[in-house]
Amino acid sequence: MKTKKLISLLLIAALLVFSLAGCGSKTNEETAGTGENVTNADTKDEIITLKIYAQYSDDDTKIPYDYAVEELKKAYPNVRLELDIQAQDDGQKLQTYAATGNLPDIFQVGTSQIKAFKESGNILVLDDYAKSTGFDKKLHQSTQSLLWTEDGHAYAFPYAGNELVLMYYNKDLFEKHGVKVPETYDELKEAVVKFKEVGIVPLSIFAKEKWITTALYDVFATRLDAGGIKKLDEGKGSATEDAYVTAAEKLHELVNLGLLPSGATNMNYDQAASLFYEEKAAMFINGQWEIQASTEKLGDKVDWMFYPTFNENPDAKYAFSGGGAPGGYAVSPHSKHKDLAAEVAAFISEKYCEAKYLFRANPLLAIQLDPSLQPAEKFPPMMEKLANELPNITSTTAFAWGLTEPKYKVAIEDQSQFLLTPKYSPKEFITELDKALKNLKN
Amino acid sequence: MERFFSNKKAIAIFVLPTLILFTIIVFYPLIQIFIKSFYSWNGLSKGTFIGFKNYLRLFEDTTFKISIKNGLIFALFLTIYQIGLGTVLAFAASNVKTKGRNFFRIVYFLPVVLSVTVVCQLWLSVFNSEYGLLNKIFQIMGMDFMQDWLSDRNKAIYVLAFVNAWQYLGYQFALILAGIKSIPNHYYEAAQIDGASPLKAHLKITIPMLSETYRFCLVLAITGGLNAFTQMFIMTGGGPGTSSYTLTYMMYSSSFRAGEYGYGMAAASFLVLECLIATIVINRLVARERIVY
Amino acid sequence: MESSVKQIKNSKIPINKRRKPNLNITNIIFKGFLWIYATLSLYPIVWMFFYSFKNNDEIFVSNPFGPPTTLRFENYVSALTQYNVPKYFLNSVIVSLATVCLTIFLSTMFSYATARMRWKGQNFFRIFVSIGMFIPVQAILIPLAILVRDLNLSNKYLSLIIPYTAFNIAFSSMVLYGFLRSIPMELEEAACIDGAGIFTTFFKIILPNLKPAVATLAIFNFLQAWNEFPIALILITENSMKTLPLGLLFFQGQFTTDWGAMGAAMVIASLPTILFYIFFSNQVEKALTIGGAVKG
Known part of the structure; x- marks a missing residue:
């Protein structure tokens, strides 16, 4: 008897749920229907909703987005944005959107995605819009290539400028232990040994993230060849060249001497940064956007150094790692309001730049801002120093997300992380990297 | 009786809804996997047919070899840990003499209930080399046994397998427990009379009677191991380097990180075949005959 | 007894x-x-x-294992405000319960036919369906998304219920098959002699005997559907249709994650699963005791 009850209960529950599900879908259809009505009556006074797929999860992404939305209300009172938060899923969701023809009107893309989307007709060519909105005029000389890709067309409005990889260090710790701030590889090696002896981690790194391991390798590679990891991405040169082999060997040598904290490849940002902030680590590697946080925690104890140079090539002081790459806000060619969406995309990108400058102490932007804009707080000294040195920088490379060949990107990311473990060998590193590059050419 | 069991209409009603649903939602995409594995394709554009090239490349790929090896380690680890320990715990929780057996029954299953993200974060903290609990315990005990658990190319996979085995032990435990409870008591009465110890009774009666359950548990552990993904995804990202890749992770990485959907599908096809063969072999090996009480 | x-x-x-x-x-x-x-x-x-009461520093560095030094209720506030909790919660409940019911309904019938009835291809189809257990979900996401679009299911509850059911059937059928194989054949023989038809036998004689298995599977399927992430991420684009696991995305940034608020969200999301489990587990326990009595 009991079973009967159980079964009927289950069945009733099922019915209930299905009718609910039915209702749910119905109301949805209705709203979808009304949405269509709006688009048909495409008049100036009607409110137009644009779907936007963007990052929105921490201060670095929320503040610019919220600022842009506020500004948009003023400039385009009839436009509403419907935000779809971007997942940390290696672009899986965006790709599915594209495959099913559901692309949002406006979406953030990285360098490697532009290529695949271009080939499959899923990204709008923005050349005309860049000109009509005047976005192209606002670019710096050095950021032209962030809008105009290799094929001469524009696919996304960039906001990030030529950002850089910096090596931060704790001045106090160096002084206290009588270690010279390294300018050459030998001095760096000496510093590693000395810090290791007194139980201080020489260099903290959140090597669970593979882009930062790529950046560390790139720092070493650019000591010998200013092209760094970007040169290989462009199909010039080969991984077996001396510069790349020596860079791997030297980096691995330092790793074996104890350059990194134990278990570095499993450390996230919070753990690695805390080692540096609590003065358990002497150096820290991250992008220049770290300046604000480090200054907050360490005050005037913290500074950044030029990457130590190698004897083989002492002139590499101003060859930097990092740099900008095409990417930013793109527009779907299937959008019902693509002209408007393109205009809005350009607008949002510009407002992102403003927000980064005003509230995030970040002057490395894609476009020039109105000189009347003044940041809320004075820039930290490290940023002043960087701004002074910017004109001297002779070359930059790319962050991992700025590489154009996804296959190569995966290989260099995985392999550079591997290289940071003592049991891996530089030989394996070079072999695997070479294999991946040869595969690209086939 | 024969007519009763071969009632064609009844069979159709019982079987067709499932088969139709399954064919459309699972099997049809599966066929796509196999077809796309013969293409060079980025997941969006048309793609070009390249025959067996993806498969030939697989066999030269170091990551593929690592992935296969890791899948086997994972499967073996799950089998030993979950079925072995699951059996022992289920015996204890089914024994009327065990005090607090209802408590054990609920508690041993609890890790399954938690979200996998929580569990992975917990074990990440435990195994962390700098701040982790495990190394701290070794330190307190004065043992010089500090380890880079998750950053060592040879150890990471075992740690990940352990985390998976630990969390999902509850499934196997619950299944074995249910199996034990449905064995009629008169078997134990008979063993009683023969003067067998409880352990002997379990070895002679319970385990053989559970062959259906064990067959299923074995399939679950082995295919689960070969298919492992979430732990790698959350805890190591396949790292350090590529050392904790499995076929599923390799498929994910190739398809979405590297934009080589076709190549990823070749790895996926290989994985599905591997699991299918494992299932068929297990079905052949473990006793087939119907148990009659 | x-x-x-x-x-x-x-x-x-x-x-x-x-x-x-x-x-x-x-x-x-x-x-x-x-x-x-x-x-x-x-x-x-x-x-x-x-x-769920800590901040990132406590979680990772200063105090990963002990009780929190200060109770940061703001984690719960931010979990509850950033997330449209009541709506997501309702969505999760509907999707999970529907998946449980549908899966159990379909898989009991299917496994009865494969385990006890006699027909050509019963073993083939049993193994055919078991394939569902070992298909890497990530591999079929794109084909599945296209399918869901073509079936006009996008952004409806069914767009999750149907795939979840289709995948869970494999696991459920395998468990039920094992159970059904170990029930004595005399059950049907007796029913047959009494002149009962196959459907009466199935619903009145066989199903009651499956109660422990069904309750166990209710737990398994519920957990599966409740915690499922990759399919929901890909198939649900409408904010009003999101399930709880998708809400966790609000806390994960490219470089930093608000782990404390995420922990609070996870506590909220885990409570129903624990309660559901304890309730059904007690059902299993009761059913097993009674079931044993029937057989003994």
Whole structure:
């Protein structure tokens, strides 16, 4: 008897749920229907909703987005944005959107995605819009290539400028232990040994993230060849060249001497940064956007150094790692309001730049801002120093997300992380990297 | 009786809804996997047919070899840990003499209930080399046994397998427990009379009677191991380097990180075949005959 | 019946007595092990609860394992405000319950036909459906998304219920197959002699015997659907249709994650699963005791 009850209960529950599900879908259809009505009556006074797929999860992404939305209300009172938060899923969701023809009107893309989307007709060519909105005029000389890709067309409005990889260090710790701030590889090696002896981690790194391991390798590679990891991405040169082999060997040598904290490849940002902030680590590697946080925690104890140079090539002081790459806000060619969406995309990108400058102490932007804009707080000294040195920088490379060949990107990311473990060998590193590059050419 | 069991209409009603649903939602995409594995394709554009090239490349790929090896380690680890320990715990929780057996029954299953993200974060903290609990315990005990658990190319996979085995032990435990409870008591009465110890009774009666359950548990552990993904995804990202890749992770990485959907599908096809063969072999090996009480 | 079980097991004592000294030591070690393992299984829940009141520094660096030094209720506030909790919660409940019902309904029928009836291809189709257990979900996401679009299911509850059911059927059918194979054939023989048809037999005789298995599967399927992430991420684009696991995305940034608020969200999301489990697990326990009586 009991079973009967159980079964009927289950069945009733099922019915209930299905009718609910039915209702749910119905109301949805209705709203979808009304949405269509709006688009048909495409008049100036009607409110137009644009779907936007963007990052929105921490201060670095929320503040610019919220600022842009506020500004948009003023400039385009009839436009509403419907935000779809971007997942940390290696672009899986965006790709599915594209495959099913559901692309949002406006979406953030990285360098490697532009290529695949271009080939499959899923990204709008923005050349005309860049000109009509005047976005192209606002670019710096050095950021032209962030809008105009290799094929001469524009696919996304960039906001990030030529950002850089910096090596931060704790001045106090160096002084206290009588270690010279390294300018050459030998001095760096000496510093590693000395810090290791007194139980201080020489260099903290959140090597669970593979882009930062790529950046560390790139720092070493650019000591010998200013092209760094970007040169290989462009199909010039080969991984077996001396510069790349020596860079791997030297980096691995330092790793074996104890350059990194134990278990570095499993450390996230919070753990690695805390080692540096609590003065358990002497150096820290991250992008220049770290300046604000480090200054907050360490005050005037913290500074950044030029990457130590190698004897083989002492002139590499101003060859930097990092740099900008095409990417930013793109527009779907299937959008019902693509002209408007393109205009809005350009607008949002510009407002992102403003927000980064005003509230995030970040002057490395894609476009020039109105000189009347003044940041809320004075820039930290490290940023002043960087701004002074910017004109001297002779070359930059790319962050991992700025590489154009996804296959190569995966290989260099995985392999550079591997290289940071003592049991891996530089030989394996070079072999695997070479294999991946040869595969690209086939 | 024969007519009763071969009632064609009844069979159709019982079987067709499932088969139709399954064919459309699972099997049809599966066929796509196999077809796309013969293409060079980025997941969006048309793609070009390249025959067996993806498969030939697989066999030269170091990551593929690592992935296969890791899948086997994972499967073996799950089998030993979950079925072995699951059996022992289920015996204890089914024994009327065990005090607090209802408590054990609920508690041993609890890790399954938690979200996998929580569990992975917990074990990440435990195994962390700098701040982790495990190394701290070794330190307190004065043992010089500090380890880079998750950053060592040879150890990471075992740690990940352990985390998976630990969390999902509850499934196997619950299944074995249910199996034990449905064995009629008169078997134990008979063993009683023969003067067998409880352990002997379990070895002679319970385990053989559970062959259906064990067959299923074995399939679950082995295919689960070969298919492992979430732990790698959350805890190591396949790292350090590529050392904790499995076929599923390799498929994910190739398809979405590297934009080589076709190549990823070749790895996926290989994985599905591997699991299918494992299932068929297990079905052949473990006793087939119907148990009659 | 229950008391006779006890009697039988109790009557074993005299036999054991002969080896008592030896047994005692192993017994104590064994008991100790049971309790240690129980602690190890219970701690994560406590840990999750602690975690939900901490900030990133406490979670990762200063105090990963102990109770929180200050109770940061703001984690719960931000979890509740950033997330449209009531709506997501309702969505999760609807999707999970529907998946449980549909899966159990379909898989009991299917496994009955494969385990006990006689027809050509019964083994083939059984293994065919079991393929669902080992298809890497990530591999079929894109084909599945296209399928869901073509079936006009996008952004409806069914767009999750149907794939979840299709995937869970494999697991459920395998469990049920094992159970059905171990039920004595006399059940149907008796029913047949009484002149009952196959459907009456299935619903009135077989299903009651499957109660423990069905309750166990209700738990498994519920957990599966409740915690599922990759399919929901890809198939749900409408904010109003999101399930709870998708809400966790609000806290994960490219470079930083607000782990405390995420922990609070996870506590909120885990409570129903724990309650659901305890309720159904007790059902299994009761059913098994009764089921044993029927067979014994």
